Amino acid sequence: MSEGEVAEKKNSLGFWRSSINPWAVRTKDNPERLAFVFHRISGFLIIAFLLAHILETDSPVWSQLIYHVNGWTFWNHLMAIEAGLAFRVGEFIIAGAVLFHAPNGIRLLLSEFFGVGIGRPGDPKPPYVPGTFTASQRTWLYAVFVVWIALWIFAGIIIFT
Amino acid sequence: MAGRASNIQLWQYITAILLIGLLGFHLLERVPWIWGLSTIDQTLTAAFVYHGYTSYGWALLLLAYVALFHGLNGVRGMLLELRQGRLYTTTINVLFWIVFIVFAAIATLTVAKLPPY
Numbered sequence: 001m002s003e004g005e006v007a008e009k010k011n012s013l014g015f016w017r018s019s020i021n022p023w024a025v026r027t028k029d030n031p032e033r034l035a036f037v038f039h040r041i042s043g044f045l046i047i048a049f050l051l052a053h054i055l056e057t058d059s060p061v062w063s064q065l066i067y068h069v070n071g072w073t074f075w076n077h078l079m080a081i082e083a084g085l086a087f088r089v090g091e092f093i094i095a096g097a098v099l100f101h102a103p104n105g106i107r108l109l110l111s112e113f114f115g116v117g118i119g120r121p122g123d124p125k126p127p128y129v130p131g132t133f134t135a136s137q138r139t140w141l142y143a144v145f146v147v148w149i150a151l152w153i154f155a156g157i158i159i160f161t
Numbered sequence: 162m163a164g165r166a167s168n169i170q171l172w173q174y175i176t177a178i179l180l181i182g183l184l185g186f187h188l189l190e191r192v193p194w195i196w197g198l199s200t201i202d203q204t205l206t207a208a209f210v211y212h213g214y215t216s217y218g219w220a221l222l223l224l225a226y227v228a229l230f231h232g233l234n235g236v237r238g239m240l241l242e243l244r245q246g247r248l249y250t251t252t253i254n255v256l257f258w259i260v261f262i263v264f265a266a267i268a269t270l271t272v273a274k275l276p277p278y
Contacts, residue, residue: 040239043232043235043236044236046232047232047233047235047236050228050229050232051260051264053223054229054264054266054267054271055270057268057271058267058268058270058271060207060271060276061270061271061274061275061276062274064276070276071275071276072207072211072276072278075207075210076206076207079202079205079206082205083202098184098188102180102181102184102185106178106181108177109174109177109178112174113174149267153214158191158192158193158201159201
């Protein structure tokens with residue numbers, strides 16, 4: 001194996017190492033990295049839920065075709081099952097995923113897409129702290145974590161009461 | 162869409178902007194006090210859900226399309242980061258469109274063929 005191939009292999013961390021491992025290793029003093037990993041994990045949870053949710057909300061239609069029953073009677077039956085504690089806990093977890101993903105997504109839209117809150121480029125000076133780390137987006141990031149927890153508590157009240 | 166990295170991320174931002182309004186409204190549908198109700202279960206009754214579909218079914222359908230695209234496109238972007246190659250990229254892109262079209266069709270069926278309550 002040539003030197004170039006070794007370097008390429010070393011940098012090719014793979015999906016799980018590049019996604020999950022930085023959460024455990026490189027998040028110290030780096031809340032952006034923490035948010036990055038949370039964003040990916042919450043995104044996975046949400047897309048898995050979304051596919052199930054589309055099938056669930058279509059149940060008044062497919063239950064008539066498959067089981068030859070009244071679609072809305074089947075819907076009520078499904079909702080009675082989903083009123084159980086296990087499904088409530090599941091809803092609470094999904095709510096947490098959505099309520100982190102959305103505010104953090106707005107922060108990413110502002111900083112990455114619209115380019116605001118990331119500071120101005122300048123000459124590197126000791127102690128070489130990246131400008132983005134002292135710009136508004138860092139404050140917004142802390143706000144995202146606060147808003148997330150507050151909304152998640154609010155969602156918990158709605159789901160469990 | 163050719164599935165280029167720049168396109169994939171651009172569509173993520175565009176769909177994210179749409180989702181702020183659409184998903185925000187959908188979540189508010191489940192807040193019982195807004196609708197004069199007391200529990201989330203009351204917002205999931207057949208009558209309440211049917212009323213939603215007949216009043217703003219188009220918005221729910223648009224939400225399904227946009228959320229599906231955003232979610233699946235995000236997974237596609239992550240999978241294309243994992244490894245590169247023409248066959249791999251084509252496979253991921255084809256799978257993306259198949260899953261998107263199948264679930265978008267199911268969502269369309271929900272609104273188009275919803276039985277009367």
